[in-house]
Each structure stands twice: as C-alpha cells, then as structure tokens.
Amino acid sequence: MEIMKxxxxxxxxxxxxxxxxxxxxxxYVTYRILDLADLTVDGSxxxxxxxxxxxxxxxxxxxxxxxxxxxxxxxxxLITGVxxxxxxxxxxxxxxxxxxxxxxINLRIMNNKANTSISxxxxxxxxxxxxVRNFTLDNPIPLxxxxxxxxxxxxxxxxxxxxxxxxRATGSNANMARAxxxxxxxxxxxxxxxxxxxxxxxxxLLTQYQGFADVSMGRGAIVIGLAAVIIGEVVFGKLFxxxxxxxxxxxxxxxxxxxxxxxxxxxxxxxxxxxxxxxLVVALFLAIPHWKAKLxxxxxxxKGEQADA
Amino acid sequence: MLKINHIAKTFNPGTITEKKxxxxxxxxxxxxxxxxxxxxxxxxxxxxxxxxxxxxxxDKGSIAIDGVDVTRLPEHKRAKYLGRxxxxxxxxxxxxMTIEENLALAYRRGQPRTLRWGITSKERExxxxxxxxxxxxxxxxxxxxxxxxxGGQRQALTLLMATLQKPKLxxxxxxxxxxxxxxxxxxxxxxxxxxxxxxxxxxxITHNMKDALQYGNRTIMMHEGKIILDIDREAKARLxxxxxxxxxxxxxxxxxxxxxxxxx
Numbered sequence: 001m002e003i004m005k006x007x008x009x010x011x012x013x014x015x016x017x018x019x020x021x022x023x024x025x026x027x028y029v030t031y032r033i034l035d036l037a038d039l040t041v042d043g044s045x046x047x048x049x050x051x052x053x054x055x056x057x058x059x060x061x062x063x064x065x066x067x068x069x070x071x072x073x074x075x076x077x078l079i080t081g082v083x084x085x086x087x088x089x090x091x092x093x094x095x096x097x098x099x100x101x102x103x104x105i106n107l108r109i110m111n112n113k114a115n116t117s118i119s120x121x122x123x124x125x126x127x128x129x130x131x132v133r134n135f136t137l138d139n140p141i142p143l144x145x146x147x148x149x150x151x152x153x154x155x156x157x158x159x160x161x162x163x164x165x166x167x168r169a170t171g172s173n174a175n176m177a178r179a180x181x182x183x184x185x186x187x188x189x190x191x192x193x194x195x196x197x198x199x200x201x202x203x204x205l206l207t208q209y210q211g212f213a214d215v216s217m218g219r220g221a222i223v224i225g226l227a228a229v230i231i232g233e234v235v236f237g238k239l240f241x242x243x244x245x246x247x248x249x250x251x252x253x254x255x256x257x258x259x260x261x262x263x264x265x266x267x268x269x270x271x272x273x274x275x276x277x278x279x280l281v282v283a284l285f286l287a288i289p290h291w292k293a294k295l296x297x298x299x300x301x302x303k304g305e306q307a308d309a
Numbered sequence: 310m311l312k313i314n315h316i317a318k319t320f321n322p323g324t325i326t327e328k329k330x331x332x333x334x335x336x337x338x339x340x341x342x343x344x345x346x347x348x349x350x351x352x353x354x355x356x357x358x359x360x361x362x363x364x365x366x367x368d369k370g371s372i373a374i375d376g377v378d379v380t381r382l383p384e385h386k387r388a389k390y391l392g393r394x395x396x397x398x399x400x401x402x403x404x405x406m407t408i409e410e411n412l413a414l415a416y417r418r419g420q421p422r423t424l425r426w427g428i429t430s431k432e433r434e435x436x437x438x439x440x441x442x443x444x445x446x447x448x449x450x451x452x453x454x455x456x457x458x459x460g461g462q463r464q465a466l467t468l469l470m471a472t473l474q475k476p477k478l479x480x481x482x483x484x485x486x487x488x489x490x491x492x493x494x495x496x497x498x499x500x501x502x503x504x505x506x507x508x509x510x511x512x513x514i515t516h517n518m519k520d521a522l523q524y525g526n527r528t529i530m531m532h533e534g535k536i537i538l539d540i541d542r543e544a545k546a547r548l549x550x551x552x553x554x555x556x557x558x559x560x561x562x563x564x565x566x567x568x569x570x571x572x573x
Contacts, residue, residue: 161426162423166414172404172406176402176414178384178385182422183383183385
C-alpha cells in the first residue's frame with residue numbers, strides 16, 4: 001500500500017467527482033426540488049455520452065456537442081414527463097420505462113455498437129483524463145469547475161424567478177401550487193426535462209473525459225447521484241443554507257464520493273464490489289434521518305415517563 | 310357571482326366503493342354573499358366546494374363564476390377566481406418555502422409565471438404591512454420557512470394568501486376544524502374581517518352550529534348530496550341552534566349525524 005499511488009489517483013478522482021457532481025445537480029432538481037425519484041437518468045447520461053461521441057466522430061465542435069447533448073437529454077425527460085403526467089404512470093415507473101427504452105435508442109445512436117471511442121489523439125476534445133495530472137491549460141479540472149459554477153449560477157437565477165418558484169412550490173405542495181393557479185403537470189414535465197438535460201450534459205463531458213461512450217456507462221447513475229446529494233447534505237447541511245451553496249454541496253458530495261472510492265480501492269477492495277458498496281452507503285445515509293427521528297421520539301417518550309413518575 | 314346548476318358527482322361508479330357524493334346540488338350566490346354550510350358526515354359539503362375549485366370535473370350540471378362557465382376548466386385555471394383555505398393547515402402553504410415566497414406565489418395567482426425575479430423589494434413592503442394586520446409577529450419572520458409555523462399561524466397566512474389578490478369567491482373548507490378553540494376563534498375573527506374589508510363573496514363550511522348562525526348572511530344545510538335548507542339573514546337572526554336541528558330533522562327525515570358537530 002504505497003501512499004503515492006493513492007496520491008496519484010486523486011486528481012482523477014476529483015475530475016470524475018466534478019463531472020458526476022454535475023450529474024448529481026441534475027438529480028437534485030428532480031429528487032429534492034420536485035420531490036420525484038427519476039430513474040431516467042441511468043439512460044439519459046448514456047444518451048448524452050452517445051450523442052457526444054457520434055457527433056465528435058462526425059466532426060462537430062466538442063463544445064457545441066455539449067449543448068446538443070443537453071437538448072437531447074431534455075427530450076428524454078420529456079418522455080418520462082409525458083408518461084407520468086399525461087398517462088398517469090407513477091414517476092418511478094415512468095423513469096424505468098424511459099430508461100429501458102433509452103438502452104435501445106442509445107445503441108441505435110451508436111450504430112448498434114455497444115461503445116464508440118473518441119481518442120484525444122484524433123479529436124480536439126475539451127477535456128481528457130490523460131492530462132489530469134498536468135499543470136497546464138490541458139488539465140480538465142479548471143474547465144469542469146467553470147462549467148459547474150456557471151451551471152449553479154444559472155440554476156440559482158432560474159429557481160429564483162417566478163417560474164422557478166412555481167416549480168419549487170409544485171415539489172413542496174402540489175395542492176397549494178394548483179390552488180395558486182400553477183399548472184403542476186407542466187411544471188413536473190419541465191423539471192424532468194431540465195434535470196435530464198443536465199444529466200446528459202454530464203454524460204457528454206464524461207465521454208470526452210474518458211475518451212469513449214459506452215451503452216452501459218449510466219448503470220447505477222441514479223445511485224451515485226443520490227449518494228452525492230446525500231453526502232453533500234450530511235457534510236455541509238448545517239453550513240450551507242443558501243440555494244446556490246446547496247448545489248455546491250452536491251458537487252462537493254460527488255467529489256468526496258469519488259475520493260472515498262479511491263481510498264477503498266487503494267485499501268484493496270475489488271472493483272467488482274464497488275456498486276454494492278455504493279448501494280450500502282446510500283441505503284445507510286437514507287436511513288439516518290429515519291433513525292434519528294425514531295430516536296428523538298423514544299427519548300421524548302422516556303422523558304414523558306419520568307415526568308409522570 | 311356563483312351559479313351552481315344542478316351538479317352531480319359519483320365517485321368510483323360501478324364499483325363496490327361507489328359513492329354518490331353530489332346528487333342534485335343547486336346553489337346561486339349573489340355578490341357579497343357570505344354563506345355558511347352545515348350538514349352531516351358525507352353530506353357532500355367538501356365535495357361541493359371541491360367541485361367549484363375544480364379538484365375533479367362534475368358528471369352533470371354546470372358551474373359559473375361571475376358569468377364565466379368553468380365547468381370544464383382544470384383546477385389551476387380556475388384558481389384566478391378563487392381564494393381557498395383548507396381544513397388541514399398543511400395543505401394551504403408550501404412548508405419548505407419561506408413566508409414571503411408563499412405570499413409571492415399567492416400574489417401572482419391568475420397571472421402567467423415569467424422569468425422575472427420571484428419577489429421584488431416593493432412587494433416585500435406590501436407583505437410586511439399585510440402580515441402586521443394578522444398581529445402574529447410574522448412580519449419579522451418573513452424569510453422563515455413556513456414549516457416552522459404553528460397550525461394557527463399557517464391558517465392565518467393561508468387566509469391572507471387567499472385574499473391577497475381579491476378573489477371572486479372565497480372557499481373555506483372547515484378551515485378552523487384542526488385548530489384549538491382559542492386559535493380557531495382568532496382565525497374566524499380574521500376571516501370575518503377580511504371578508505368585510507374586501508367585500509368578498511364566500512362559502513364557509515363549518516361543523517360549529519353556533520358559528521354557522523353567527524357568521525355570514527345566509528346558511529345552507531346539505532344532506533345526501535343536496536341542499537335541503539336555505540336560510541336567509543332575517544331568519545338566521547331569529548334562529549337558535551335547537552331550531553336549526555329541528556329544521557334539519559324535518560327537512561331530511563333523519564337526525565343530524567355528524568360526529569364532529571359542535572352544538573354549543
């Protein structure tokens with residue numbers, strides 16, 4: 001166990017963390033703001049990746065490709081939204097259906113191949129894992145940070161607007177929102193579109209970073225996204241109250257997640273066991289607020305008994 | 310102001326849980342009418358209010374608010390005509406949003422939501438003034454989350470939100486039922502004040518017979534999805550709770566069966 005090995009792996013963990021942090025910000029929009037668990041993201045992140053890879057191979061500008069991936073991701077969210085609101089399918093199932101369909105669509109996008117490589121030797125990519133330890137302008141981290149900050153500023157603005165507030169009200173209390181004249185169905189559809197747009201954008205970044213798109217690159221993405229959201233809340237919840245800072249916490253949550261993963265791999269964990277470890281960690285963190293509430297109740301009950309005695 | 314024309318609604322038709330909630334409900338309200346609604350369990354009081362609000366579409370009949378036929382309009386499109394306060398204090402406000410954000414949402418009822426900033430500083434002054442009139446000290450807690458407020462405070466805030474943009478019709482669905490008697494009395498006083506100041510047309514369901522007689526200029530009684538009694542101002546002034554109970558038994562052929570009804 002050489003400490004240098006771990007040290008060398010950290011820049012890569014940080015860049016991956018920032019990319020998945022963008023994805024987790026997308027998850028935050030549905031999970032925390034709209035109060036919907038959207039499983040579309042497992043498919044839409046790969047859609048973003050597949051679109052990016054194919055367009056770059058076709059000679060498109062790698063920056064413009066990010067915008068296209070965002071728009072295609074919105075389309076995926078639109079499908080889930082229509083399944084949920086117009087067809088009355090529970091959100092979680094609507095997401096699973098879209099995710100499943102996207103698997104076929106993603107293969108179609110990549111000409112029926114499971115993966116497409118875009119070598120940084122051949123294409124002028126925005127970011128690449130190859131330069132992650134360079135102290136030059138090629139290093140992916142500064143650009144990723146800029147994209148994250150711009151995204152957070154835009155979301156902070158959007159959710160402060162009248163329309164953004166109506167989406168927050170929809171997630172907080174749909175009955176109240178409708179009583180105030182808000183079209184909650186339309187709001188949910190738009191929120192799902194926005195979320196999946198952001199997720200597909202992160203997929204396009206991930207594809208450029210790793211130099212390939214793979215049809216199964218999104219497997220378990222929702223869990224990683226939730227892990228980032230929850231770690232961010234647990235670690236920075238008391239510190240960050242402002243909405244923009246909460247999004248920063250999500251991004252940092254993803255970075256922490258990838259750094260911890262590096263540490264456990266360095267300690268000798270088999271990579272095949274990673275997904276199980278992630279699931280366990282997320283289950284544990286989701287359970288903590290539940291247990292906390294239970295503990296608080298039993299303590300007040302004890303106090304009550306003492307007072308009675 | 311409100312014309313409910315012979316509406317009917319059956320929930321879960323053709324199933325074992327079939328419920329004829331409204332059978333032939335007919336009611337016209339003049340502008341400025343403040344009508345209290347009483348009736349037994351399952352008489353259709355809430356269903357009538359929800360039919361007006363558009364929570365569901367009716368099977369038969371029509372509903373018009375201030376001359377506009379709203380029978381087929383979805384809930385969020387009717388909202389511009391309506392102020393609503395619900396029985397559960399949790400229903401009327403967004404708990405995770407701040408007091409001023411909730412007010413800003415209500416202030417824009419019936420207007421398109423644009424990409425302009427959600428609250429302006431000019432509005433904040435208006436909200437502060439309005440909150441002061443509640444005398445609950447909420448004007449100093451405008452950036453506090455509504456989830457931190459008590460049930461009574463939330464109901465008072467919901468009332469303010471319902472009247473911030475003057476509604477054509479105010480719908481109050483037992484809005485004091487979940488509150489303790491002292492708070493309930495306060496919220497009722499506030500209701501009376503807001504209705505009088507804004508000269509509102511209002512429908513108020515209550516389980517308190519005394520309140521039903523004391524408040525408003527008209528009282529209607531519902532039974533099995535219909536309005537069976539309609540009492541005007543002059544008659545109301547002369548009536549006592551016992552008279553009301555007798556009238557109900559005569560009109561419905563049954564005793565008043567409401568397990569929450571307060572007679573005193």
